[in-house]
Amino acid sequence: MDRFASTVLSVLSLVPVRAASGASVTLSGTGFSTTAASNKVTFGTKTATVTSASATRLVVTVPSGAAKGPVSVAVGTASAASAETFTPALGNPSVTSYAPTSGPPGTAVVLSGSGFASAKTDNIVRFAGGRIAEVVERTDTALTVKVPPGAKAGRITVETPDGQQMAPDYFDVPLEGNEFETTVGTSPTDETPPSVTISASDKRARVLIDADAGDSLTFHLSGSTFQGDLRLRMISPQDVELDDVWVRPGELFDWDLTDLPVSGTYSLVIEPADSSTGPGTVTVTASLPLEAGRLAPTDATPTQVSLNRPGQLARTVFEAQQGDDLTIGALDSTFTGRATVTVQAPSGGTVGVGGPHASGVSGTVVLGNLPETGTYVVTVNPDPGATGTLGLLLSADVKISLSPDAASVSVVARRGQQVQAEFTAPPGRIVGIGVTDVTIPTNSSLNAQDANGNHVGGYGAVLANSDGSLHLNGLIAGDNYAVVLQPSSAAAGSMKFWLSTPVTATPLTISSSSTQAELTRPGQQLIVPVHAAGSSGISVVLSGPNVIRGGTVARVTPTGQVVNGAGYIDAASGDAGVALPTPLAEGTHLLLVQPTRMTPGTVTASRVPGVNAGTLTLGGAKRTAVISQPHVHSYFTFTVEAQNGAKPDLEIEAPSPFDWFATLIGSAGEVRGSTYISKTTVSASLASLTPGTYTLVIAQIGPSTGQVTLGLKDRSATGASSGGDRAGAARIVPEGRTPGSRASSRRPVGTG
Incomplete structure (x- = not known):
């Protein structure tokens, strides 16, 4: 090996010794100038550009016209040539x-x-x-x-x-027998997508396309003139059929193929499904997903997704930690059809779906409590042939902490963002959540969940630019809960949250038949205790004009069972009637008054005996219930004596003076079912009943009075239908079973 002093100019090696014009070659040696321009490097008679220089290494660009031979370096008056021969390459063919x-x-x-x-x-x-x-x-x-x-x-x-x-x-390499009448090639960027023609039902066509392993391809079919179904098959470069699908004649169609197995040329085979398909032509547009970048909860503005190629999907990604509570606002769609947003976890499972979003529509994709840490993929998938734009805005839930009966907490939500109001359940286990000072221009939903994300309680609503509430009962004292507010249409705005424990009124008794209580906080519940000393029915009339604006009343029996929907508060008058029907268990019943909206003020509760309208007999004469006081219920009793039970039908004289609810009470005081009866209803079917004594409650809707005349017949005795198939018929269904399809039916009242 030749050795040179570090100051003596020498060229010891070339790497590589064969390269094309424009490629980089590294010269190693000694005595080079550290100033690039002071080193003159020549390939034959052509001078190279020195791109970097040190005392022992030069990186140069092979000049055009470089000749085969040693490479020379000159520094000042000194010069040296490489011992290795450089050979110019032709470059890629x-x-x-x-x-x-x-x-x-x-x-x-x-x-x-x-x-x-x-x-x-x-x-x-x-x-x-x-x-x-x-x-x-x-x-x-x-x-x-x-x-x-x-x-x-x-x-x-x-x-x-x-x-x-x-x-x-x-x-194209035709198969034996020339099976493919047409073979065309395309690409995901083809500006003039090919059309394929098949002249007869026993012919086939194919579209060739190159793809890499892991790619996702979409094929959009349009302009079909075939009279029958087409069958599409996707064939891999190894001649493996990956999938197949059928396409109806004349329809726009998108076929999404994800995670292709290998790199190479794939074949989309198009063939008539049967002899009825006939000849025709169809245009095939291939697309790769549009990569729309990354989302982050800190983004100030939405990421705009614009899809102008029919059939194309869009994808974007975001990073998240396990347990994150996130949402995506899908904003201001301009799609000619609709677009669906889907979110997949790093392991591939779907964690959220939103839409489909039509033009002018915005919505929220909820991704609460994400299952794993990593990269999530968001896909925007338009309807076949649809094009347009959609904004995507990723947000973390706004989280606030509430304390019972403390001051309100203000919060602002941006578009597509949820609010989580967290609190610890107080000893009384009953709370009300009020939302006021709302500037959100659309309605919002309210629901509660425990620390494990399980839904608890019912649902509440907040009206646009107004207020709303959610009432929760039976919470576990000391446990943590969260109330989630989600604006519809991904709207933004501000609001105040209130958390309140209930106000308890003085108990209603036989000797103390009226009581009053003050509601002072938005969303606050009112508890009205009612002492029952006998089994006779009781009506409780609530009056809160200008205080209560709509809502419901629940009843808790002395044994702790909850009867939801025991009463409904009129939004205009603030009045309501609550039936505690016979047979009534002795002890204290609690009425939970749950206003939808309220203004601080006084609510009055009065105790009135229910009206006993007498006894009905199966197959006997009709009887009349006289209701002379608003919000006070009436009731009949009847007995099923037959050992095999009975299938009673109500026969109602129409028109009734008001709409009402018919509620069936069992001999143990349990609610067996309930249904809505309109003024024009003439019959209603009760569920099959076993032997025993039953109560039929008539609870008028609103502050109405008047008379209702009805009777009972046993359809099992006659074998006849109840008339439930006739216009004006209704039915009372067993508790826990869904009523029929009539729009007037409602769910049976539960007993907890």
């Missing part, structure tokens, strides 16, 4: 065309281009499927090859010692 463009194995094909290796055997030509062709002739501008056995339709690749290049067009 280029294939501009080939002829013919199709043919079976053995066909001679001329590849026109440049940059071919000088030795015929140094040119490696591969057809789709990896088959190597025989090169039979070589010139500087052409290679002549033979299509090898086993070649498939697809692109041809030429490889030389200096690189490789894939031909721009597809070469």
